[in-house]
Amino acid sequence: MEDFYRELIIERYKDPHFRGVLDPNDISYEDDNPSCGDHIQIDVRLDEKGIVTEALFSGEGCAISQASADLLLESIIGKSVDDIKEISKEDILENLGIELGPVRLKCALLPLKVLKAGIYGINKTEESD
Amino acid sequence: MAAKITTGYDVNEVRQDFPILTREIRPGVLLTYLDSAATSQKPNAVIEAMSAYYQDTNANIHRGIHQLAEEATFAYENARERIAAFVNAPSSEELIFTRNTTESINLVAFTWGRTFLKAGDLILLTEMEHHSNLVPWQMLANELDLELEFIPVTPDGLLDLDIYKKQLKKEPKLLGITHMSNVLGTINPLEEILQDAKSAGAVTLVDGAQAVPHFHVDLSKLEADFYAFSAHKMCGPTGIGALFGRKELLEKMPPFLGGGEMIKRVELRSFKTNDIPHKFEAGTPAIAEAVGFGAAVDYLSDLGMDQIERHERSLTGYAIEKLSQISDLHILGPDIEEKGGVVAFYIKDIHAHDVAQILDSRGIAVRAGHHCAQPLHTKFNLPATSRASLYLYNTREEVDRLVDGIHRVKEIFA
Numbered sequence: 001m002e003d004f005y006r007e008l009i010i011e012r013y014k015d016p017h018f019r020g021v022l023d024p025n026d027i028s029y030e031d032d033n034p035s036c037g038d039h040i041q042i043d044v045r046l047d048e049k050g051i052v053t054e055a056l057f058s059g060e061g062c063a064i065s066q067a068s069a070d071l072l073l074e075s076i077i078g079k080s081v082d083d084i085k086e087i088s089k090e091d092i093l094e095n096l097g098i099e100l101g102p103v104r105l106k107c108a109l110l111p112l113k114v115l116k117a118g119i120y121g122i123n124k125t126e127e128s129d
Numbered sequence: 130m131a132a133k134i135t136t137g138y139d140v141n142e143v144r145q146d147f148p149i150l151t152r153e154i155r156p157g158v159l160l161t162y163l164d165s166a167a168t169s170q171k172p173n174a175v176i177e178a179m180s181a182y183y184q185d186t187n188a189n190i191h192r193g194i195h196q197l198a199e200e201a202t203f204a205y206e207n208a209r210e211r212i213a214a215f216v217n218a219p220s221s222e223e224l225i226f227t228r229n230t231t232e233s234i235n236l237v238a239f240t241w242g243r244t245f246l247k248a249g250d251l252i253l254l255t256e257m258e259h260h261s262n263l264v265p266w267q268m269l270a271n272e273l274d275l276e277l278e279f280i281p282v283t284p285d286g287l288l289d290l291d292i293y294k295k296q297l298k299k300e301p302k303l304l305g306i307t308h309m310s311n312v313l314g315t316i317n318p319l320e321e322i323l324q325d326a327k328s329a330g331a332v333t334l335v336d337g338a339q340a341v342p343h344f345h346v347d348l349s350k351l352e353a354d355f356y357a358f359s360a361h362k363m364c365g366p367t368g369i370g371a372l373f374g375r376k377e378l379l380e381k382m383p384p385f386l387g388g389g390e391m392i393k394r395v396e397l398r399s400f401k402t403n404d405i406p407h408k409f410e411a412g413t414p415a416i417a418e419a420v421g422f423g424a425a426v427d428y429l430s431d432l433g434m435d436q437i438e439r440h441e442r443s444l445t446g447y448a449i450e451k452l453s454q455i456s457d458l459h460i461l462g463p464d465i466e467e468k469g470g471v472v473a474f475y476i477k478d479i480h481a482h483d484v485a486q487i488l489d490s491r492g493i494a495v496r497a498g499h500h501c502a503q504p505l506h507t508k509f510n511l512p513a514t515s516r517a518s519l520y521l522y523n524t525r526e527e528v529d530r531l532v533d534g535i536h537r538v539k540e541i542f543a
């Protein structure tokens with residue numbers, strides 16, 4: 001079970017590559033995980049074609065949620081908003097390289113939830129999951 | 130029994146009463162259960178009492194004339210009497226069965242609060258309350274336009290009683306206060322606090338969820354107007370709790386939920402309420418759970434609340450001593466003199482969830498998060514803490530396992 005704490009996760013938790021705030025931005029959204037107090041904000045900049053040029057996250061949380069956010073943002077640079085909509089729970093777990101129980105799964109998926117809510121927020125015709 | 134008292138408290142003997150404590154969490158990994166402030170484990174005496182009730186006695190209570198209904202009614206009402214005696218309530222009709230502490234507090238807010246409070250009235254709470262003693266009052270304040278104030282918590286985790294005395298001059302209508310904090314472990318000096326509230330004309334409600342399981346609570350001496358607690362934190366089942374209320378108040382309060390049992394007579398357009406405590410117990414209650422609750426207070430009485438308190442105090446002292454030797458680890462709350470067996474802590478730069486996760490890999494169950502006391506964590510500027518909570522079955526060896534586990538956490542994050 002200690003395998004949760006793969007080197008990659010500890011490394012990204014201690015030294016994230018995509019931590020910070022973008023102001024101005026094209027997409028900004030924040031949310032909490034009420035069961036544990038994790039809080040994540042994600043800011044994204046898009047070019048005129050809707051391609052992600054920059055993305056940063058801020059907030060507080062456990063190693064799993066923070067590393068998950070960092071790896072997620074790394075994976076979306078150069079992607080379109082439509083590509084981001086296709087990102088699944090499985091993709092996140094594959095990024096992290098671990099399997100999680102229901103409680104910690106929420107930590108791992110919070111960044112994706114925030115990112116998607118932000119994206120669907122600018123395309124209000126479509127429903128968020 | 131006499132032998133037990135003279136030979137002291139044998140925790141290993143006590144552990145044999147709890148079947149779950151012998152469970153391996155994963156092959157070869159023993160359970161170290163340090164989460165009793167969330168819910169306690171259950172002794173055989175409670176599990177067997179509930180099972181026996183279903184096997185031999187099960188029927189709906191009151192009104193039935195047949196033998197089983199008589200026996201079930203006796204079992205339910207007799208449990209009420211034993212629980213009332215356990216907290217030395219002046220009478221058992223002042224003890225209402227609810228689902229839990231949360232429902233007990235909501236009952237008071239919905240019935241007493243809605244009837245006797247009006248716009249502009251002040252409710253005084255504390256900054257160390259569990260959400261269950263905050264949110265019902267926030268809801269009521271929104272509905273009736275009430276004011277809320279909070280007795281501040283000092284950096285040491287104590288209530289600031291000088292400020293409290295000033296707040297009383299504003300004549301609050303209600304003081305809602307926890308007996309023991311589920312995060313800081315602080316045991317509030319209630320006798321003095323309630324006396325002052327009473328002199329200022331406030332009705333008092335105490336959240337006793339963390340107190341009644343751990344030391345003797347004497348409701349005849351304390352003089353709280355309302356006192357709420359839950360069975361499941363004191364060796365009893367989930368799904369049942371109690372609200373003690375002073376008779377004069379309960380009789381003036383309207384009923385809580387409507388339905389069977391809470392009425393004396395019903396016509397198509399009107400009803401007459403039943404006497405207390407039944408007035409507040411609409412519908413078929415948790416009968417087997419009441420039986421289990423009764424068995425739990427018998428079990429605690431047999432062990433002796435003084436013995437339990439002494440054991441936990443010694444163990445908490447040991448835990449604080451060992452944990453404080455770990456660098457970068459900080460314990461919340463006051464010193465052992467004013468603290469029960471709740472040790473919430475944080476480790477610099479390591480999130481509480483990660484601590485709990487790594488401890489879990491060693492079979493050690495602690496809680497991580499804000500423990501339903503988010504405003505308190507906000508006050509101390511902590512998103513989350515880890516909490517080890519101790520009970521009558523915990524040992525020094527288990528505390529040692531916790532300490533070893535925390536050292537491993539620090540290695541992983543080093």
